[in-house]
Amino acid sequence: MRVDLFDFELPAERIALRPARPRDAARMLLVRGGGILEDRGVRDLPAILREGDVLVFNDTRVIPAQLEGRRGEARVGATLHKRIDLRRWQAFVRNARRLRTGDIVEFPAGVTAIAEDQLPDGSWTFRFEGDEPVELLLERAGRMPLPPYIAGKRETDEADRSDYQTMFAREKGAVAAPTAALHFTPELVEALDKAGVGHETLTLHVGAGTFLPVKAEETQDHRMHAEWGRIDPVTADRLNAARAGGGRIVSVGTTSLRLLESAVDDDGIIRPFEGDTSIFITPGYRFRAIDGLMTNFHLPRSTLFMLVSALMGLDTMQTAYSHAVVGEYRFYSYGDASLLLPGS
Incomplete structure (x- = not known):
């Protein structure tokens, strides 16, 4: 596909330079199958998700790289x-x-x-x-490796040492945060637990290649940088059991999604995984491991906007992003969230 199909206009003032405080106070655009849009908040997750669903977080920890x-x-x-x-x-x-x-x-x-x-x-x-x-x-x-669209507008400071880590950060090795999980607080996780929504963790050490622009004119000519990840056997078994019991696997962040889709077989069974992945997901891809995705708003012409377009459809995501721009949602790493549920 042509890369320019994934372009869109984004005013500079929509780029968030600081996170919402408290973290779970961020807004969230719910995008359902068929292009249905709802303006919600991150704290609505326990009411939106169903008992038996499982959120999958990336527990990588950002190093001062x-x-x-x-x-x-x-x-x-x-x-x-x-x-x-x-x-x-x-x-x-x-x-x-x-x-x-x-x-x-x-x-x-x-x-x-x-x-x-x-x-x-x-x-x-x-x-x-x-x-x-x-x-x-x-x-x-x-120093903390803030994305260039933030670092180019202000200096990195001591607050970023904590702001740019998720509450799940444990395994040192990432040079970019799995930013969708920045919205979670212990209080929100407790509310999700009470609603019967489970959570699991895996590890993908996010590389700086995630910020590189796509310079090719056609998607098939772009090459992803490899990143190291791991899903242990116990986690894989629990995810498969949850899905077999009717629960949905909802990835929190594109990094978790990319690792899950790297580990799944053709029958939709998630296998233990340890090694590099350079999976590149564009429209036409058949998702086998996940049923939904919570993610922030991504850059024009980026591999991540291509990924969400593969999940929901390019027309739907262009409409959703236009809605987010007009509705003054905050974009990128420190910005607001979207919840993409193609089957509902």
């Missing part, structure tokens, strides 16, 4: 996006033309890394020096 350093007199910016091993990471690099293989880059707080080699996509492999775990080095030297 954005670094500013120097190679000699040259400034070098690095955003880590994928772990290779205990000391090496792949990174997108600003001012990469100043780097050569073997260069030492000095970051704040005495953190140094060697630029080992440049990859075909233009990113670099960095090997961090020393004996301390890289995660500890990043806590000293790094």
Whole structure:
């Protein structure tokens, strides 16, 4: 499909620079099958979902993966996006033309890394020096990697250390938050439990590639960056049992959805999974693992807007996003939510 089919107009003032407070006070656009739209709030979830439904969250934890350093007199910016091993990471690099293989880059707080080699996509492999775990080095030297559409409008600050983590964040390794889950609070989860709506967690370490624009003119020419994920056998069994009992599997966020769809077989059975996925979902895709999706509002021409269009239909999502713009919904990572239920 042509990428320009997924374009739309978005006024800059619709981009949220801070999250709603409290988190579950955010608005939520409910989109049902057939293009039925309802203006709701995140706190309406217990009334909208049914007993036996299961929400699936991503428990990845965002690390301070954005670094500013120097190679000699040259400034070098690095955003880590994928772990290779205990000391090496792949990174997108600003001012990469100043780097050569073997260069030492000095970051704040005495953190140094060697630029080992440049990859075909233009990113670099960095090997961090020393004996301390890289995660500890990043806590000293790094900043939270806010999306460029936020970071370009304001400075990252201490509030982002907590604002850009979900209440489920446990497994360190993401460089972008699974933002749909930012809306959840312990009080909301308790209300969902009382309504008979269950929840499960899986892990997908979100990479910075999620923010890269689609430069190809046709969707089939775009290549996704791989991200590492895991679904353990117990979680897979519980999800399959819930679905067999008539419950719906509702993914909270596109990251959870992409991992579930990577792990499912042709018969709709979710299998345990551990490894990389680069699944790219566009209209025409047959969903097998999920029955619904809660997600924020995405960028024009992005792979994520293509994904929601695959789930609900492009015309429906264009209409829904136009409604959200006119209705002054807040967009992107710190913005409001949508709940997409194609079968209802």
